[in-house]
Amino acid sequence: MNNNYSLMIHGGAGTLDHVKEGKDAVRYLESIRIVLEHGRYVLSVGGSAMEAVEVCAVMLEDDPLFNAGCGSVLNENGKVEMDAAIMDGSDLSAGAVAGISNIANPVMLARLVLAKTEHVMLVGEGAMRFAEHCGMERVPDKYFLTKQRIQQYEAAKRKGQQLLDHDAAGQEQKLGTIGAVARDKQGNLAAATSTGGIINKKWGRVGDSPIVGAGVYADNVTCAVSATGYGEDFMRTVLAKRISDLIELKNLDANLAVKQGIEYLQNRVKGRGGVILIDREGRCASAFTTKKMIHGWIENGGETMHRF
Ligand code: ASP
DSSP: OOOOOEEEEEEEEBOOGGGSSSHHHHHHHHHHHHHHHHHHHHHHTTOOHHHHHHHHHHHHHTOTTBSSGGGOOOOTTSOOOEEEEEEETTTTEEEEEEEEOSOSOHHHHHHHHHHHOSOSEEEHHHHHHHHHHTTOOOOOGGGTOOHHHHHHHHHHHHHTOOBOTBSOOSOSOOOBOEEEEEEOTTSOEEEEEEEOOSBTOOTTOOOSTTSBTTTEEEOTTSEEEEEEEOHHHHHHHTHHHHHHHHHHHHOOOHHHHHHHHHHHHHHHHOOOEEEEEEETTOOEEEEESSSOEEEEEEOTTOOEEEEO
């Protein structure tokens, strides 16, 4: 069996034309590279795929460049409501949280749901109580409310739009949802996705990111997938699971599976977004219908690559 490790992360779908050049572009690329190098270390010393995706997702949540954790976008009330999930491909166990606020690292809470409860998903106040019970501290609103996020929200509100973080909203600063997939040296796969959702979304709206089979999926038999884009499109097509099924039932390779999955998203619902995938052999693949998707990868212990 291949005993190398692979890791892939994304920082959201959509155009980043506004940062194609200059220091902002460098910051995105630097961030992606640093996170990948941390994940590489975890996997290279024998850490599990679950550990690697959690470490990467936490680092991305802690970076205000991205639409997750401290960089989350604002809902119609100007508040942060986040969704996150993590899934272990070795036994299909999963943990998810939705509609939570004042938690710095939703992906850690999702992992606690997996580890400490018999449930897959906790939402809203119940999830927050559970966080408290686990000793997770609540962070104040001001931790999330950055100047850029407030401006971005006000622009979307003025136009009456609900937008993807990287959509052209007439804002200078666009940020993006995050995800990580990994294969460890033992051949186990894992996936994690974390988001603040879409800008100016309805209060209580939950997207695809915490929904197993839509925005996140991992199965050692097939692949690990994390999605980004308009969540409703991914929920209606159950896209992450569909891509896994393409590998299992049609024996497609990683590249063909994401290609056909994204074609389905486009053809059936004119879906806007993208996916990253690692298959059971550690092959990395990605596809998207948006102009761009920030992502980076390490395939079977190889060089660190990134693209946006
Ligand atoms: N998929 C996320 C959601 O709809 C948004 C994103 O990926 O940027 O909540």
